Amino acid sequence: MATAFALRPPYPTPRVPPVLAAVPPVRRPASASPRAEAPAAAGRTPVEVALDVLEGRYKPLIVWHLFWGARPFCELMRLTAGISKKTLRRELAEMERLGLVRREVRFEAGRSTGYSLTPVGESLKPVVGALYQWGLYVMKRPLAQDALVAVAEAEES
Numbered sequence: 012m013a014t015a016f017a018l019r020p021p022y023p024t025p026r027v028p029p030v031l032a033a034v035p036p037v038r039r040p041a042s043a044s045p046r047a048e049a050p051a052a053a054g055r056t057p058v059e060v061a062l063d064v065l066e067g068r069y070k071p072l073i074v075w076h077l078f079w080g081a082r083p084f085c086e087l088m089r090l091t092a093g094i095s096k097k098t099l100r101r102e103l104a105e106m107e108r109l110g111l112v113r114r115e116v117r118f119e120a121g122r123s124t125g126y127s128l129t130p131v132g133e134s135l136k137p138v139v140g141a142l143y144q145w146g147l148y149v150m151k152r153p154l155a156q157d158a159l160v161a162v163a164e165a166e167e168s
Contacts, residue, residue: 061138064109064111065135065138067102069091069094069098069099069102070102070105070106070111071135071138071139071142072091073087073091073099073102073103073106073112073126074111074128074132074135074136074139075139075143076090076091077112077126077127077128077132078128078136078139080127081115081125081126081127082125082126082127083123083124083125083126084099084103084123084124084125084126085123087099087103087126103126106132109131110129110131110132111128111129111131111132111135112126112127112128112129112132113126113127113128113129114126115127
């Protein structure tokens with residue numbers, strides 16, 4: 012049975028910049044981590060590194076909003092629904108530390124801060140674009156929506 016989306020992208024996979032190879036793992040309590048129960052792996056996989064970089068709900072959304080150029084903080088705040096100012100600042104600071112975004116302070120008419128993607132952040136465009144395409148695929152399948160609702164109801168009870 013064929014699926015509507017391909018597992019291999021039609022575009023070349025970008026080379027992962029060396030800065031991401033040195034991303035430290037996110038520290039979680041041993042009881043909360045499913046990896047704590049698994050036997051120790053010889054090394055971290057590239058998928059684990061990618062998930063550590065894009066950890067959280069908002070980082071892919073911030074990358075998505077920066078696809079079309081630099082944006083001021085207030086516009087990112089308005090575009091990213093449901094995020095608090097404190098959370099957006101924390102996410103942007105971590106993304107800046109990882110080298111995904113560049114922070115620019117301008118003093119033209121008052122002080123404003125703008126953010127843009129770095130070349131490392133630009134390399135995430137195919138990843139976030141694939142998430143977008145997959146989201147469209149899932150949204151078009153009414154049975155998948157019913158299954159997601161059933162899973163959410165099962166978790167609540």
